[in-house]
Amino acid sequence: MTGPSGNDSGRDSGNDNVPVLTVWSDIGCPWASLALHTLHAAAERRGQTLLLDHHAFPLELFNRQPTPKFIVDPEVIVIAACRPELGWRLWQGKESEYPVTTLPALEAVQAAKDPAVGGLRASGELDRALRRAFYAESRCISVHSVILDIAEECAHVDAGALQAALARGAGRAEVYEQWRTAQGPDIQGSPHFFTADGYAAHNPGARFEWTGDPNKGGLPRLHAYDTDWADELLDKLSAAAGRIAGA
DSSP states (O other), rough: OOTTTTTTTTTTEEEEEEEEEEEOOOTTTTHHHHHHHHHHHHHHHOOOOEEEEEEOOHHHHHHHHSSHHHHHEEEEHHHHHGGGGGGSSSSSOGGGOOOOOOOHHHHHHHHSSTTTTHHHHHHHHHHHHEEEHHTOOOOOOOOOOHHHHHHHTTTTTOOHHHHHHHHHHTTTTHHHHHHHHHHHOOOSSSEEEETSSSSSSSTEEEEEEEESSSGGGEEEEEEEEHHHHHHHHHHHHHHHHHHHHOO
């Protein structure tokens, strides 16, 4: 088993000059989705290739409860108010169709890492699309058919191969193995970023607190959100890419 940084070599065999950034997160965690959006946006602005190795931090297994709408909703409100470019909104679908679990989506992201499905590039693309589907489009990402529909929209995902992989149970063992690893001291929560050369950051950029117990009506307060961390991390990845190319 690899450590928190995931990929032992720090790069993907299909992208030998691109260092891999490992992120531990739950798709149902708004703070992780905010951080990933910030990082993707910065990489696109810079024209820099970003290769992510997603690892599951399955909150429902840690907390022994379904996706907590009463916690996710206020977090979505404060984050969307701060970063309107996200395009997030409160759940617009039927209450009965709210995603009760993110495990099927997390499993699909793991299954997509198989080169036959598309590899890390496809896995990262699917993760990003699933988050957009949940937070911006109110699609029930707990449902197998919805996940496959979203996969069909991803240019680098072989949706047919993903369907076959999921039918074999691909991704489930990986999610549970990662959950066991995440119970150790190195992984602090969702999101937590790691690079092969020792960089680590938990929920970078966000300064927030709960005004009280979220289980008893407490609300999140976002004091500030600094996006500079994304450029600093991308600078580190760019330097690592230079070292790989010169090796």
